[in-house]
Amino acid sequence: MALILYGVVSLFLGMATTLGPVPRITWEHKEVHLEHFQEPETFNYSTLLLNEDKEILYVGAREVIFALNSLNISEKKQEVFWKVTEYQKTRCAEKGKSKQTECLNYIRVLQELNDASLYVCGTNAFQPICDHLNLTSFKLVGRNDDGKGRCPFDPAQSYTSVMVDGDLYSGTSYNFLGSEPIISRNSLQNPLRTEYAIPWLNEPNFIFADVIRADPDSAGEDDDKVYFFFTEVSVEYEFLGKLMIPRIARVCKGDQGGHRTLQKKWTSYLKARLLCSVPDKNLFFNIVNDVFILKTPSLKEPVIYGVFTPQLNNVGLSAVCAYNISTVEDVFVKGKYMQSTTVEQSHTKWLRYNGEIPKPRPGACINKESRAEKINTTLNLPDKTLQFVKDHPLMDDSVTPIGDRPRLVKRDVKYTQIVVDQVRALNGTLYDVMFISTGKSNGRGNQYLYAGSNAGVVQSPVAFCDKYSTCVDCVLARDPYCAWNPHASSCVHIFKESETERDWIQNISGDASSCSDKVREHSLQHTFKHGSTAELKCSQKSNLAQVVWKFKDDVLKVESPKYRLLEKALLIFNLSEGDSGVYQCLSEEEVKNQKFSQVLAKHVLELKKVQHTTLSPTQPSTRTEGNGEMLKTSVVATEGSAAHTSTAPIVSVATSRIVTNPIVPDLMSTVSDMEHSNSLAEVPEKTLFLKSNDNSLLMFLFLFFFVLFLCLFAYNCYNGFLPDQCLKFRSAMLLGKKKPKTDFSDCEQSVKETLVEPGSLMTQSGDHPKPAHDTGYETEADCGNGHVQHDEEHSHSYKEVKDKPFDVKCELKFADSDAEGD
Numbered sequence: 063m064a065l066i067l068y069g070v071v072s073l074f075l076g077m078a079t080t081l082g083p084v085p086r087i088t089w090e091h092k093e094v095h096l097e098h099f100q101e102p103e104t105f106n107y108s109t110l111l112l113n114e115d116k117e118i119l120y121v122g123a124r125e126v127i128f129a130l131n132s133l134n135i136s137e138k139k140q141e142v143f144w145k146v147t148e149y150q151k152t153r154c155a156e157k158g159k160s161k162q163t164e165c166l167n168y169i170r171v172l173q174e175l176n177d178a179s180l181y182v183c184g185t186n187a188f189q190p191i192c193d194h195l196n197l198t199s200f201k202l203v204g205r206n207d208d209g210k211g212r213c214p215f216d217p218a219q220s221y222t223s224v225m226v227d228g229d230l231y232s233g234t235s236y237n238f239l240g241s242e243p244i245i246s247r248n249s250l251q252n253p254l255r256t257e258y259a260i261p262w263l264n265e266p267n268f269i270f271a272d273v274i275r276a277d278p279d280s281a282g283e284d285d286d287k288v289y290f291f292f293t294e295v296s297v298e299y300e301f302l303g304k305l306m307i308p309r310i311a312r313v314c315k316g317d318q319g320g321h322r323t324l325q326k327k328w329t330s331y332l333k334a335r336l337l338c339s340v341p342d343k344n345l346f347f348n349i350v351n352d353v354f355i356l357k358t359p360s361l362k363e364p365v366i367y368g369v370f371t372p373q374l375n376n377v378g379l380s381a382v383c384a385y386n387i388s389t390v391e392d393v394f395v396k397g398k399y400m401q402s403t404t405v406e407q408s409h410t411k412w413l414r415y416n417g418e419i420p421k422p423r424p425g426a427c428i429n430k431e432s433r434a435e436k437i438n439t440t441l442n443l444p445d446k447t448l449q450f451v452k453d454h455p456l457m458d459d460s461v462t463p464i465g466d467r468p469r470l471v472k473r474d475v476k477y478t479q480i481v482v483d484q485v486r487a488l489n490g491t492l493y494d495v496m497f498i499s500t501g502k503s504n505g506r507g508n509q510y511l512y513a514g515s516n517a518g519v520v521q522s523p524v525a526f527c528d529k530y531s532t533c534v535d536c537v538l539a540r541d542p543y544c545a546w547n548p549h550a551s552s553c554v555h556i557f558k559e560s561e562t563e564r565d566w567i568q569n570i571s572g573d574a575s576s577c578s579d580k581v582r583e584h585s586l587q588h589t590f591k592h593g594s595t596a597e598l599k600c601s602q603k604s605n606l607a608q609v610v611w612k613f614k615d616d617v618l619k620v621e622s623p624k625y626r627l628l629e630k631a632l633l634i635f636n637l638s639e640g641d642s643g644v645y646q647c648l649s650e651e652e653v654k655n656q657k658f659s660q661v662l663a664k665h666v667l668e669l670k671k672v673q674h675t676t677l678s679p680t681q682p683s684t685r686t687e688g689n690g691e692m693l694k695t696s697v698v699a700t701e702g703s704a705a706h707t708s709t710a711p712i713v714s715v716a717t718s719r720i721v722t723n724p725i726v727p728d729l730m731s732t733v734s735d736m737e738h739s740n741s742l743a744e745v746p747e748k749t750l751f752l753k754s755n756d757n758s759l760l761m762f763l764f765l766f767f768f769v770l771f772l773c774l775f776a777y778n779c780y781n782g783f784l785p786d787q788c789l790k791f792r793s794a795m796l797l798g799k800k801k802p803k804t805d806f807s808d809c810e811q812s813v814k815e816t817l818v819e820p821g822s823l824m825t826q827s828g829d830h831p832k833p834a835h836d837t838g839y840e841t842e843a844d845c846g847n848g849h850v851q852h853d854e855e856h857s858h859s860y861k862e863v864k865d866k867p868f869d870v871k872c873e874l875k876f877a878d879s880d881a882e883g884d
């Protein structure tokens with residue numbers, strides 16, 4: 063499976079910690095089902111375009127374009143190959159490029175031209191071309207337009223594009239070497255481009271482009287604007303090396319270039335620094351990795367969200383900053399310009415320009431004021447204005463984020479993608495939900511997120527409500543998409559349910575006091591031997607909760623050396639009679655000074671003697687089956703009158719990739735009681751099987767062979783067959799009396815415990831490595847030198863155990879797992 067499929071999805075909550083929010087829940091890819099799409103021999107699924115009305119996701123990969131069902135991307139609807147000819151490949155290779163990788167056609171532009179066709183461009187072996195894709199026949203029309211300025215030559219180079227009223231606006235490079243950056247409009251009537259000059263673009267890395275329409279109420283007094291986002295090498299700061307600066311640039315749609323100065327060049331090109339920093343911590347985020355502009359009718363104005371990382375990111379920080387469009391416009395419309403001055407002959411310094419500014423204001427769109435001056439188009443602009451904007455495209459003022467600081471700062475992750483959705487929670491309040499990921503490219507539908515990578519495309523639901531098995535869990539998730547349905551006893555996706563009677567429980571402040579979850583009744587029984595070690599499992603999904611263990615209703619002092627608290631279990635050493643009783647594992651989560659606690663697991667320890675006990679199969683049904691159906695609704699709360707963005711907890715979901723995850727079967731989430739009871743059916747059989755390995759029988763067999771062994775040895779020694787070994791034998795005997803013996807009894811113990819421990823058997827059985835549940839303690843640790851293993855070390859410890867002598871009986875259990883485990 064592709065790398066991307068080992069994804070994690072986390073839910074962040076706006077908890078005040080030193081650096082920012084902590085993800086409350088992290089779902090690993092194995093715990094959730096995500097649809098994915100990948101074709102053999104096809105790579106670089108880099109360009110996505112979603113058509114929500116047609117429910118189609120278009121995917122541009124290397125040498126092929128796909129149309130997928132956007133509700134289930136594993137269903138391919140159509141495909142069209144777009145390959146480079148052998149001649150072009152050869153010519154490209156002659157120029158020193160790799161025939162196998164670079165001299166291919168990487169699809170870089172997929173834009174909707176009209177209802178019936180797409181505008182598509184590809185790198186085409188370093189000879190970019192563009193074409194129209196007929197959506198009826200799903201065939202390329204064969205126009206072979208020159209793609210220069212619309213699509214990069216080099217697949218490794220950055221690019222961005224947006225289609226506005228039939229014209230393609232793109233940020234890319236204009237030449238084979240990739241050394242000439244360009245922001246251009248490709249239109250028949252009015253093609254425009256940037257000046258090729260360092261103050262305009264200085265080694266930019268293009269990220270994103272989008273259009274912001276003028277306020278329709280302005281009645282043509284203002285113009286639509288196209289914004290470009292990129293990171294470039296700064297000209298304005300003195301720095302030892304190249305200091306990178308995140309930028310926002312804008313051009314006006316009505317721009318037609320200048321008459322003499324700036325002919326066929328933008329007259330409205332201005333750029334400014336996007337500031338994203340935590341000044342009091344001296345943290346500057348200099349690289350913008352992705353941008354999303356949230357535009358919904360309920361917002362007074364669009365909001366720009368960007369994900370940033372610092373330039374020297376050795377700690378692995380990421381931040382999200384949000385900007386008002388009005389703040390951006392204020393910088394361009396009212397801000398000061400920067401001016402370069404030459405000092406000491408060659409060196410240039412950029413400083414704030416305080417001199418006189420020509421009129422009309424350089425870089426402004428054609429608006430009411432300029433029309434009043436009889437300037438109808440940019441062609442009428444005076445040379446003075448044009449010359450000024452040509453020399454001063456950089457603003458001195460920076461665009462500052464809303465709240466003057468990031469919305470989120472996260473350590474140990476490099477976010478590269480963001481999409482934002484606005485959701486109306488049950489009580490009517492609107493929340494902005496950020497979906498941030500480390501993937502390559504993203505798209506968002508009403509219900510799903512799409513992420514492309516070199517290896518494939520994945521589709522993720524916007525929330526995993528059905529993963530919350532209790533009301534407290536569901537409410538504490540503080541996910542505006544999820545609510546607890548008390549009748550069905552399930553956590554539901556509020557836009558998927560068609561029910562009109564919505565007496566569901568949701569509280570984004572995290573007040574779960576209206577929940578009345580049933581107390582977990584069933585417990586797991588364990589028997590133990592004097593002096594042995596017990597491992598009581600308990601898994602806690604929430605990173606904001608604390609695990610508290612109770613013994614006979616008193617809080618257990620886990621700090622005592624008798625106990626050891628592991629991430630997903632409690633170890634109790636040197637068990638004695640006083641340790642028998644009921645152990646409860648509670649999850650305590652504090653939200654706004656209110657503590658919510660839930661019993662996650664209950665274990666009963668008993669001193670040996672007992673043969674076997676059974677589980678009490680209570681089953682508060684927590685899972686509704688058939689959650690998989692997909693009701694497509696178009697209700698992501700973008701409509702609505704209450705224009706009120708909550709500044710309260712920004713909730714976000716992050717999809718990220720993990721590569722370091724081994725195939726550990728111990729992926730515990732909250733226990734599904736249903737699965738427990740199902741597994742009970744398997745118990746009698748196992749019990750029978752293990753009965754034949756009864757304790758006394760084992761002991762007898764062991765003693766028998768041990769005595770036989772001793773006899774043989776003694777006999778051989780006595781006969782002088784092994785004179786040298788006799789000494790060793792004697793010393794071995796001394797040790798042997800202790801060590802192998804205790805090892806053995808531990809192993810015997812484990813067999814015994816397996817006998818009464820259906821849970822651990824269940825964990826090992828089944829035809830898939832399904833998540834283990836906190837059904838009891840595993841005892842392999844006892845067989846491995848008394849050394850405590852972590853879950854990650856299981857496979858290792860199995861091996862270790864097998865290699866040890868006298869552990870034959872231990873292997874009974876493992877053999878069992880080997881046979882059925884995978």
Ligand SMILES: *[C@@H]1O[C@H](CO)[C@@H](O)[C@H](O)[C@H]1NC(C)=O
Pocket residue numbers: 105106217218516517
């Ligand atoms: C395309 O995908 C391959 C395979 O994963 C990867 O090695 C290569 O770097 C990718 N190329 C680009 C330009 O993304």
Ligand SMILES: *[C@@H]1O[C@H](CO)[C@@H](O)[C@H](O)[C@H]1NC(C)=O
Pocket residue numbers: 097134136137690692
């Ligand atoms: C998506 O389609 C695949 C095969 O086409 C199917 O196996 C899978 O069950 C579908 N998923 C859903 C959620 O319907």
Ligand SMILES: *[C@@H]1O[C@H](CO)[C@@H](O)[C@H](O)[C@H]1NC(C)=O
Pocket residue numbers: 178179196197198199203
């Ligand atoms: C697209 O293809 C269909 C079927 O081949 C054809 O009828 C139609 O004219 C084509 N449309 C365009 C815009 O070329």
Ligand SMILES: *[C@@H]1O[C@H](CO)[C@@H](O)[C@H](O)[C@H]1NC(C)=O
Pocket residue numbers: 436437438
């Ligand atoms: C400006 O445009 C209007 C119509 O849009 C036209 O009547 C007028 O002559 C134009 N003025 C100039 C100076 O071009």
Ligand SMILES: *[C@@H]1O[C@H](CO)[C@@H](O)[C@H](O)[C@H]1NC(C)=O
Pocket residue numbers: 362363386389463464465
């Ligand atoms: C951004 O806009 C919102 C609503 O339009 C406003 O409440 C907020 O003060 C603005 N923030 C800044 C920094 O301008």
Ligand SMILES: *[C@@H]1O[C@H](CO)[C@@H](O)[C@H](O)[C@H]1NC(C)=O
Pocket residue numbers: 489568569570571572573
């Ligand atoms: C959530 O809980 C808070 C605190 O108890 C309360 O003020 C608020 O009204 C609740 N909201 C909803 C939607 O129940």
Ligand SMILES: *[C@@H]1O[C@H](CO)[C@@H](O)[C@H](O)[C@H]1NC(C)=O
Pocket residue numbers: 489490491569570571572710
């Ligand atoms: C909805 O709930 C949130 C969180 O409890 C609260 O802040 C907000 O005021 C509520 N909105 C309404 C309209 O009651």
Ligand SMILES: *[C@@H]1O[C@H](CO)[C@@H](O)[C@H](O)[C@H]1NC(C)=O
Pocket residue numbers: 593636638
């Ligand atoms: C185990 O517990 C017993 C008392 O139950 C105690 O005498 C003994 O020293 C303990 N052994 C270890 C290794 O702690």
